[in-house]
Amino acid sequence: MKNKYIYCIAALSLIIFASCKSKSGKQNAAPPPTPVSVAEVKKADALYYDKYQGQVIALNSVELRSQVAGFITGIFFKEGEVVTKGTPLYEIDRRKFVAAYEQAKANVASANANLVKAQKDVDRYNMLLKNDAVARQTVDQAVAAYATSKSQVQVAQAGLASAATDLSYATIKAPFTGRIGISQVKLGAQVTPGTTLLNTISTGNPIGVDVVINEQDINRFYKLQNHSTDTTFKLQLSDGTLYNKTGKVFAIDRGISGNTGTIKVRIQFNNDKDVLKDGMSCVLQVLNDDSGNRIQIPYKAITEQMGEFFVFVSKDTVAEQRKVTLGPRIQSNVVIMNGLQAGDKIITEGFQRLRDGGKITLGAPPTAGKDGKAAPARK
Known part of the structure; x- marks a missing residue:
């Protein structure tokens, strides 16, 4: 009877051991390779621009004020029109x-x-x-x-x-050819010398755009003052459209602001169609010095971790995670400044669950099903 119990216990132990061994084997089995899509890294022409908030400014603007006292007896212009130099504008009782x-x-x-x-x-x-x-x-x-x-x-x-x-x-004339604004006085108004503002006149063609830059960019703009091209400066208007005229550096301010460490730069644009108006806001786009034949990859291949950017590079059947330095975005692509070379194969799809050194296989990556879980890849 005692031997019978011993045999039962031994048989039960063998069954439990086999079951544990089976489970352990399943747990230690390596996960299957992840299906991914890859693309070859190539170089392409990349023209990209640094953006500066700007304001349109007339290159020549004058406030008209009387130099003698009296009453306005004549106004000889239409408000908002272009007046030529020497044209009588106002008359004070003569x-x-x-x-x-x-x-x-x-x-x-x-x-x-x-x-x-x-x-x-x-x-x-x-x-x-x-x-x-x-x-x-x-x-x-x-x-x-x-x-x-x-x-x-x-x-x-x-x-x-x-x-x-x-x-x-007693007769106030236009000091130069330009566009005159809305009159600030009416007929019969009394004016005081040097105090009463009559109107403002400003030139419109050419016209300037003022931007404020950091002192670190001063040398860059000094170089552009003498060596700019037709693609160096572009102007984006407030409605998002690009102005179809090119610009050039007109002037760089005399010194740097001690409080902000910035300096003002004025860019000149042709304005023969009178599109740009004094006081308009705009964005000045300046061609980046690093523009040229640069490595570009799809932006969707980038992953971000704690403020750093990475891509997965295909090394035969292994995914290698590599840190990269991003340049500007160009439509759906992004310029890579460091970290990749032409000819590298990057993973563009299916990398969401990959880790550095993970196994991969080329093929259609799993797509999300209705329940939000990844559907199995096709064999």
């Missing part, structure tokens, strides 16, 4: 300025008449002095009177010039 000018002319005429009389007196007394017919003191007095009359002529002429200037200031 009557008192005309009167002052005429009085100044009369003063000049009177001073000239006194000068002529003084000159004749000097000539007459000098002749009499030769014949000892007049005292020397009288001659000296005549010469002094002549000098006084001559200085009075100069004073009168200066007064005439001042009156002529005031009269000219």
